[in-house]
Amino acid sequence: MNSIDTNKLRANIPFFKDIDQSLLEHLVPYMREESYKKGAIIFHEGDEGNQIFFIRSGMVSIYTSNKAKRITLAYLTKGEYFGEMALMQPGLARSATAETMTAVKVYSLHRSDFYKLVEKDRNVPFLLLNYTMERLRKANHQIYDLTFLNVQHRIIRRLLDLGKEVGKLREDGSCLIPVKITHQQLADTVGAARETVSKIIMELQDEALIDLSNKKLTLLNLEALRNKLNQH
Numbered sequence: 001m002n003s004i005d006t007n008k009l010r011a012n013i014p015f016f017k018d019i020d021q022s023l024l025e026h027l028v029p030y031m032r033e034e035s036y037k038k039g040a041i042i043f044h045e046g047d048e049g050n051q052i053f054f055i056r057s058g059m060v061s062i063y064t065s066n067k068a069k070r071i072t073l074a075y076l077t078k079g080e081y082f083g084e085m086a087l088m089q090p091g092l093a094r095s096a097t098a099e100t101m102t103a104v105k106v107y108s109l110h111r112s113d114f115y116k117l118v119e120k121d122r123n124v125p126f127l128l129l130n131y132t133m134e135r136l137r138k139a140n141h142q143i144y145d146l147t148f149l150n151v152q153h154r155i156i157r158r159l160l161d162l163g164k165e166v167g168k169l170r171e172d173g174s175c176l177i178p179v180k181i182t183h184q185q186l187a188d189t190v191g192a193a194r195e196t197v198s199k200i201i202m203e204l205q206d207e208a209l210i211d212l213s214n215k216k217l218t219l220l221n222l223e224a225l226r227n228k229l230n231q232h
Contacts, residue, residue: 004028004107013054013107014079018127023120030113035105042098042106043083049094050111054081058104059166059179063188064096072189074138075101077166084128087111101179146191152200154190156229159210163219175222180215 006024009031010016016024033056036042042053045064053060055078062082063072073096076082082098090111109117118124145154159177167175187197204210209225211218219225 004031004033009107012056012079013081015054015081015127015131019117019121019124023117026120027109027113027117030109030116032108033105034108036100036103038100038102038104040100040104042100042104043094045094045097047094049083049085049087049092050090051108052081052083052087052111052114053098054107054109055079056105056107059101060104061099061101061185062096063099070188071191072185073142074135075162075165075189081131084132087114088125088128101185151190151192151196152203153229154192155186155197155200156204156225158186158189159217159219160222160225160229162217163222167219173222175219177217177219181212181217182215 006016006021006028009024009028019027036058042060043049043051055076057078060076060082061072062074062076063070065071083094085092085095145157149157162177162181163175166179167177169175183198183201184194186201187194190197201210201212205212207224209219209221209228211220
């Protein structure tokens with residue numbers, strides 16, 4: 001028997017807040033709760049897509065790659081969802097790989113069951129569209145950064161984005177990123193060589209703007225980082 005509580009579902013996943021309670025109660029029996037260890041692949045680029053995933057806890061990296069290079073498209077955290085693009089069109093392959101950066105718990109819903117939700121509430125596709133448009137907006141920003149910003153400014157932008165998305169502000173004004181971030185992961189995000197990223201990270205640490213110890217990142221001076229970004 002499915003033990004997913006609708007109140008917890010609403011609390012954890014903002015998408016479900018706009019769905020009628022009776023409809024949500026009808027949907028919950030079709031949902032599955034799944035757990036993944038850190039470093040697990042939820043799906044590969046090129047796989048057939050037939051499920052959507054809603055993140056209950058943890059962080060997921062969405063990336064595309066070839067034999068030589070990986071580009072991280074997004075880091076997704078609690079409350080966000082992924083896999084919706086392939087879900088909407090049967091037979092469409094996954095456009096990216098989803099890999100866990102931490103231990104992750106998700107709610108999953110199969111396409112056929114999702115369609116039952118759509119049949120009962122025609123507003124659901126518009127809820128998905130709103131989120132997809134926001135993701136497209138972020139992708140456009142990423143394209144802009146890759147085109148017009150140098151590597152240092154791309155790194156600073158990504159660090160500030162991480163601070164906004166998952167960071168924890170401290171009383172001294174610094175911001176802790178509570179997820180281990182490697183130089184290679186940052187390089188994958190900004191489209192640069194790891195050696196270049198390592199050099200810039202050291203420079204930012206020497207300027208007392210950030211601290212990266214034991215792969216835990218702290219933004220020491222948010223205002224100075226923003227000012228440095230605005231100098232481009």
